[in-house]
Amino acid sequence: MKKPVIEFDQFTFQYRAQSEPTLRDINLTIHEGEKVLIVGPSGSGKSTLAHCINGLAPHFYPGEHSGVLKIMGADSKGMGIAELSDFIGTVMQDPDGQFVGLTVAEDIAFKLENDGVPHAEMIRRVQEAAAEVEFSDFLDASPQELSGGQKQKTTLAGGLVGGAPILLFDEPLASLDPHAGRATVELIDRLHRESGRTIMIVEHRLEEVLHCPVDRIIVIEEGRIVADLPPDELLCSGLLREKGIREPLHLSAMRYAGCAVTPEIGPRSVESVDLEGCTEQLIRWHEANLASPKSDVKQPLLELEGITFGYDPAKPVLQDVSLSVGRGEILCIAGRNGAGKSTISRLICGFHKPSSGSIRLNGRDLSRDTIRERADVIGFVMQNPNHMLSKPLLYDEVALGLVNRGVPEAEIRDRVNETLRVCGLYPFRSWPVSALSYGQKKRATIASILVLRPEILILDEPTAGQDFRHYNEMMKFLMELNSQGMTLILITHDMHLMLEYGQRTVVLAEGRKLADDTPARILGNAQVVEEAHLHETSLHILARRIGVQPEDEFVSRFIRSDRRMMN
Amino acid sequence: MPPKLLSYSDVGSPVHRLNGVTKLIAFLLFSIAGMVSYDTRCLLVMLVISLSVFYISKVPFKQYSFVLYLILIFSALNQLAIFLFSPEQGVQIYGTRHELLHIAGRYSLTSEQLFYQFNVLLKFAVVVPPALLFLLATEPSEFASSLNRVGVSYKVAYAISLTMRYIPDVQQEYVNISTAAQARGIDLSKKEKLGRRVKNMAAILLPLVLATLERIEKVSAALELRGFGRKRKRTWYRSRPLTKRDTLVIAGAVLISAAVLVITFWDGSRFYNPFV
Structure with a gap:
């Protein structure tokens, strides 16, 4: 068994400004080198969970807790945000708001500056961190010259540079376009594989994060953990729909077609899901659906x-x-x-x-x-x-x-x-x-x-x-x-x-x-x-994999049935 | 797009290549000497030095034109005010009275007053160029570390540098908010009466202030998450060791200001008196 790096034991947290606890009876252990996704609707407490780990709660957002939270084996009670930042590098949403340097290099160096790292060593570590996220060519760029995705890379390098063994992402995709979002997911995955860091991602955009593998998904609702499962099992459990979290679209399509969705076929990724048993069903479902009407020309x-x-x-x-x-x-x-x-x-x-x-x-x-x-x-x-x-x-x-x-x-x-x-x-x-x-x-x-x-x-x-x-x-x-x-x-x-x-x-x-x-x-x-x-x-990819032409017709038919199911 | 006012652009002059600390120290020494001294000879020499350094720096006129106009207007007002409130200041200082022209009542033009006001103007002219240079020819990132190096607390220094970091964003936000407000009939142009305009301004300022507060909260969380304020001292990515050139410039500035002070106070008065 690997060593636990984050342990919640009967942990309850209540903000000073709230009349009820935001987190209740949390029991959760995360082991070294794991990659964990935390999902839940807004207001479920998933961000609070992240804030408790990096110390923003209770040090920045005051509140009271009961139970124990251990970080790297030590009770977090005695640690401030700065001490915790040696173990946990945080990347928040909105890369713009957390860009504190006047250039990329200074922003990456920020943690080192505050720790009083000598100048020569600082330059070397900044270059290493920039190289790790493949951003070395931009060290002198100012934030106004960067796109959202590039700012995100900078912040990520700034989280890496201190050498923290745990990286915590709080809604990293929230303000990125789909392309930059996907690049971020792939970058996080590469960092995880190459460096063996522990990764925690808090995000409600499930489909985008699942583009790359994760070890476990934890579902939070009303301050409690309601599921803690490997992705394939969670996707098959039907729990996501119940909790108001959107499942990946290819999965919905497979369900509508009446396919048996089981963990064995690996439903996480549309690229790798085993379609042997359900290609025929999907094609039949496609043909049974009416062709999309031509939209009438409007004045x-x-x-x-x-x-x-x-x-x-x-x-x-x-x-x-x-x-x-x-x-x-x-x-x-x-x-x-x-x-x-x-x-x-x-x-x-x-x-x-x-x-x-x-x-x-x-x-x-x-x-x-x-x-x-x-x-x-x-x-x-x-x-x-x-x-x-x-x-x-x-x-x-x-x-x-x-x-x-x-x-x-x-x-x-x-x-x-x-x-x-x-x-x-x-x-x-x-x-x-x-x-x-x-x-x-x-x-x-x-x-x-x-x-x-x-x-x-x-x-x-x-x-x-x-x-x-x-x-x-x-x-x-x-x-x-x-x-x-x-x-x-x-x-x-x-x-x-x-x-x-x-x-x-x-x-x-x-x-x-x-x-x-x-x-x-x-x-x-x-x-x-x-x-x-x-x-x-994922719908286009699914259509291609089952050989339906044209792919967009499959997508349009799906959207129409999806809307019927919703209402 | 708003014009880039008082913003740094590296034109690669010798002045730009100097360390931020050097520029800050030289600026401070020059201002102190220029403010203390009323010795016309010293001020004239300093003015020549000041203007030549400014010329060498090749800072484009566009970047400071607006500020320069402001300073000119301000100094003109200042001159006028001095004359209105103490028309006999020069006489008092220099101890003689050469009347050139009687205007009205207690107001008359004297050579002493003219000379005194010329000196005040000169002081402005000496101090403004180095101040502008420090602002315009110092890389923004070096700003904070220079301030910190001459003894300002790094938290204060960083607050200044962060403000500079967010000024363009807040400007953009202001443009967005005010255009959207205009669409709802909140008019800020001169077509509206002044009272209404002030009221309308408030309707734009409220969201701007709230948005800025939101931003500040986010930034302070980000600062803390990366260990800001953890130690009493911190290091700076952008600090450079002082070069020979820097040492020379600082030594030069020290020498000049020391010389200015010595010459000024040699005869026991701050004023150079050509009238006796």
Whole structure:
């Protein structure tokens, strides 16, 4: 038996600000060299578990515990965050927020600087750590020059450099695009294999993490461990669905087809799962499903024609982009960071003026409309709700746009109340905004835009950082709006979102329109997928392995049955 | 994109190649000497040195133009204020009175006052270039370690350097928040009345402040997780040993400022008096 490095014994933790414990009776032992994944819906306590291990709880987020937590055999009670950091290197979500150096090298060196490591040794260890994550060429780069994935690599090297035997990842994929996310998962796997470090990953994006093998998956719900199983067994247990965690899509497809999913066939990875027993069933299921109806051509509502724009005329961000959005359509705009996705939404809203090209709504040219006039017909919802909320009370927040437009008070009251009802926020109308949950805040920002009765809603990453249940709630809400006639433009990296809800996807790459097609076809096009920093879905791979052509038809049929099963 | 104001760019001049500590020490010595001395001869010599070093550094004008204008406006106001509040300051200091022109009431122009105010202006001119140089020609990462080396606590020094790290991000955040707010009719442009504009500003500042606080919480957690503040002393990745050139510059700065102070106080007064 290998030596235990983390041991929880009857461990309970309660934050000072909470009336109930966030973790209850945790018994968990992690051995040297293991790779463990911890999953659970938001609010389940999985992040708190991570904070207890690295010392943020109780030293940074005050609270009380009972029971024992031993790190490397010693009671963690006597250790501060700094002592714990000798054993545990932490990589948090949002690589941007934890980048503390002015260059990559300084950021990696940070732990060594604080430990007072001599200069010559520091330089050597920084170079070693950078080489380990294959990032040696970027030592002098500043954070503004780096992509999210590159920042993540820097932070990872900064966690490695102190020589900690345990690496703890707290939602490492949360702010990465699919391509960078997959690269991170592969990098973690390589570090695990080559260095024998103990790895703990806290993440709710199960399918992405399972791209590489893990030894165990621990499921947390309401502060308790409800499962602790090897991945293949957990995937077959049906427990994930019950706990509101999305299982890998290829697995759902196999279930819908009636295949017997057992640990023996190795269901973790779509590349390696043994399909011998179920290829026929999958093909039969595919043929039994109706072909996807051709989507009817919709009357164009918003049209962009030959749009070119650049902050610096020598370096255009968008070049000759044309696209049109039909009335009542759901259009996704995808592309890697810097491809011009957010710029296009800013041009539509009139925050910037295109240097050439035109934007028309209902056939009318918008170029002379001010930001405010456009906002009456086009609503823009930012990714982070905290960036939009500027009033203490929910009612005032939603009313703000109308008040600024000088709408009579009686009408404001009617429209705000109506919008709050549509958004399911009416019971909270007199609440302070700060008391709302993240998902509710997000809805509040949508409400504050909807109240202006726009014809189009542009949403920047509407489901980012939300677990499966909240993701479903948000999308159900947006679908309801759509069924009432609202046109939606979703700017997103999320391939599931695109597949399940997008009617059409436009892919931008380096400022040009690269593709404009159904999401299933886009995600099946290897070249486009690479340019847009997406990756092939497990459904496409499954379709290829069972020999169904065209692959995207298999994917579309799956999505339709999946939606039927959900509702 | 916001213009890169007061930002570092390496143009590879001899000044840029100097150690951050050297620049800080030279800047401090020069400012002290320049602030203390009213000796016109010394100030003139220092001005020549100061301007030539600035010329050698090749810092592009764009990077400091805005700050320079601010300083010019400020020093003009300062000159005006000195004259308004103590029009006879020069007479008091130099002990003679050569009236050039009577203006009104207690205000008249004297050679003494003119000379005194010229000296004040000169002091500004001496101190501003090294200050700008320290800001513009020191690599931001060397900033904190230099401050720490001359005795500032490393926690304070690092706080300064982190602020610089996050300024561009906060600027970007401000642009995003304010444009989204404009779409909801929160107008910040001159079309709006001043009172409304101030109110509207508050509507943007609230989310900006909250977002910044959120950021600070995250960064401080990240700092602690990597052992910040664990020991009383820390080492710096970006510290460089002082080269011969650095020692020479520091020695030069010490000599010059010592000479300035000696010459200034030789006759027992801070002021050089051409009127007797």
